[in-house]
Amino acid sequence: MSTRTGDEDLLRRLAPQVLGALVRRYGHFDTAEDAVQEALLAAAVQWPGQGTPDNPRGWLITVASRRLTDLLRSEEARRRRREETAAAMTPRDAFRTPAPGEARAPSEDDTLTLLFLCAHPDLPPASRLALTLRAVGGLSTAEIARAFLVPEPTMARRISRAKQRVKAAGGHFRQPVGPERAQRLRTVLQVLYLIFNEGYTATSGSSLQRAELSGEAIRLTREVRRLLPDDGEVAGLLALMLLTDARRPARSTPDGGLVPLAEQDRSRWNQEAVAEGVSLLSDALSRTAVGPYQLQAAIAAIHDEAASADDTDWPEILALYSLLARMTPNPMVTLNHAVALAMVRGPRAGRALLETLDADHRMTGHHRLDAVRGHLLEMAGEKDAARTAAARTMSIPERRYLQGRAAGLR
Incomplete structure (x- = not known):
């Protein structure tokens, strides 16, 4: 990664993964967030001159972990009125380049972990969505506000209150298990769909699409399905994303203009994605209760399987x-x-x-x-x-x- 823009894109993509790793290991969501921001700043300063590490994710996790340890020890020292000596690292040590093999990436997908952690039962549903979009999706407050159909100041207050509530609860987001995990799944799926939609049709800016967001939403949904292979709505959401994203190559002109569905060149649609989406949907419908994501996927499948816009089965779509x-x-x-x-x-x-x-x-x-x-x-x-x-x-x-x-x- 040699360009400044490339490093910025990489840091944006890695930020939620690093935050998820720290929260999973140490808790302290609010402090971990501060540590990640400092690690990202260190990377932004060092990488352009020294080069991007071979394992950038591991580098960030190591540096952020050191900084988190420093922050936690400093807080402990203050609480005990410096009765104990905090073995805090110096700024130079905190931001040194990790030695080869020192930063070993965790085996879990920490972005996925962060998704479940942010779906915390102590937060109102709307705040869970907003906080997760901010922490995992990397969306701006304005983008999240448009996704929720609320004014930007309202969303800013909602996110601020969510962070304050996390801090008041002790800042520990633990990985849910058993029934609690199932309860949080609905929120997780909503978040993934909102991230996908922002990637598929950006709410602002010069680009119609943000492929990195829609691609990340699809990747994470695949991971959720890997963990929950028998859940029909997880399969339905993944099918919906694939069937929708299959049209992406034909959605814009060479100069970035929007091409509506009825005018798209269907030969440019990704037929592998269509086939996978239809297969996922058919399997889910045959053995699980029908849910909203499956219905939306069924509508998308009718559009995708029509040879032309005139061949679309609109009566069936209306019924769905x-x-x-x-x-x-x-x-x-x-x-x-x-x-x-x-x-x-x-x-x-x-x-x-x-x-x-x-x-x-x-x-x-x-x-x-x-x-x-x-x-x-x-x-x-x-x-x-x-x-x-x-x-x-x-x-x-x-x-x-x-x-x-x-x-x-x-």
């Missing part, structure tokens, strides 16, 4: 969305349900369902509501809403696409 809306009602399901309804029964029926979201505060000012409304108006031969959607989105590729659609409605 109707079932999904009864199982887990939420605004995004309603948006997609409205599109399916319009494709089967006409744009007026879709717009009638869409109007139920006008009073939903979670959708106030959200560009996707305007985008879907503009799409249905376009189907009906009318003009409106797409211009508003273009103004509201913070994703540059999405904005350009919506602006183009709006221009075509004039």
